[in-house]
Amino acid sequence: xxxSGIRVAEVSALKxxxxxxxxxxVKIQRNLVRQKGGKVVNIPPKTERSIRDVKIPExxxxxxxxxxxxxxxxxxxxxxxxxxxxxxxxxxxxxxCVINPTLEKLGITTRISIKDTRACFITNAMxxxxxxxxxxxxxxHTTTRMTVDHYYRYVPAPGDxxxxxxxxxxxxxxxxxxxxxxxxxxxxxx
Numbered sequence: 001x002x003x004s005g006i007r008v009a010e011v012s013a014l015k016x017x018x019x020x021x022x023x024x025x026v027k028i029q030r031n032l033v034r035q036k037g038g039k040v041v042n043i044p045p046k047t048e049r050s051i052r053d054v055k056i057p058e059x060x061x062x063x064x065x066x067x068x069x070x071x072x073x074x075x076x077x078x079x080x081x082x083x084x085x086x087x088x089x090x091x092x093x094x095x096x097c098v099i100n101p102t103l104e105k106l107g108i109t110t111r112i113s114i115k116d117t118r119a120c121f122i123t124n125a126m127x128x129x130x131x132x133x134x135x136x137x138x139x140x141h142t143t144t145r146m147t148v149d150h151y152y153r154y155v156p157a158p159g160d161x162x163x164x165x166x167x168x169x170x171x172x173x174x175x176x177x178x179x180x181x182x183x184x185x186x187x188x189x190x
Contacts, residue, residue, distance in 0.1 A: 001114070001117035001118065001121070002117045002120055002121055002124075003056065003057050003060055003121060004026065004054050004055070004056050004060070004121060004138065005054070005118050005121035005122060005125075005135070005138045005139035006026065006028065006054055006118070007031070007115075007118060007140075008091040008094075008114055008115055009031040009032055009033050009091075010028045010030075010031055010045075011081060011089070012031075012032035012079075012081065012088045012089050012090060012091075013029075013030035013031050013032035013042055013079075013088070014026065014028075014079065014080045014081065015078060015079055015080060016068065016071075016078055016079075016080050018030075018080075019064060019068075019080055021061050021064060021065055021068070024055060024056050024057070024058060024060075024061045025053045025054065025055060025056065026053070026054045026056055027052075027053055027054075028045065028050065028051060028052050028053070028054055028140075029044070029045075029051050030042050030043065030044060030045070031043055031044070031045055032088050032090075034090060034092075040087075040088070040090070045140075049140065049142075050140050052137065052140060054138055055138065064080070067080065068080075091113070091114050091115060094114045095113050095114055098114075099112065099113065099114055118139065119151060119154070121138070121139070122135060122139060122147060122151045123151050123154045123155050125138075126147075126151065126152060126155045127155045132144040132147060132148070135147055
């Protein structure tokens with residue numbers, strides 16, 4: 001989730017048949033949500049556009065290959081991420097049993113949730129100059145404006161303007177002029 005921007009409900013609903021380890025793509029087709037009263041249902045995403053392919057980095061593909069070896073049962077329909085009871089994962093137990101204890105061990109008092117991995121992906125992608133259209137597609141935002149309006153303020157911006165300045169410097173067409181030639185050139189221009 002840190003490296004793909006996939007929602008918790010989308011990860012929970014992932015079955016092995018939706019994970020293409022050869023292409024490094026996860027096919028988002030369902031959401032696993034807990035309704036009032038605790039009933040868990042596997043439903044389609046809110047919109048047709050939310051059904052999408054999400055690119056995953058090679059090191060995640062390798063991790064999923066190892067997970068597949070331990071969980072594959074043959075028909076490809078099994079969920080990829082199960083809890084100790086063999087049921088699909090849900091955000092509340094992940095927060096309670098994984099995120100909160102990890103933060104406590106690290107001495108971090110800020111409360112974060114597994115849902116924050118999505119924001120982490122988006123801000124890291126923008127901070128590392130990923131194309132906005134790529135980020136938008138990965139996280140299923142309607143427009144790049146939605147991505148910028150909600151997350152761009154969290155991207156640190158030390159040295160704003162230096163990248164553009166360096167780009168201009170790197171595209172100089174005229175060679176450096178000798179001082180005397182420069183003086184002649186400046187006189188002509190007056």
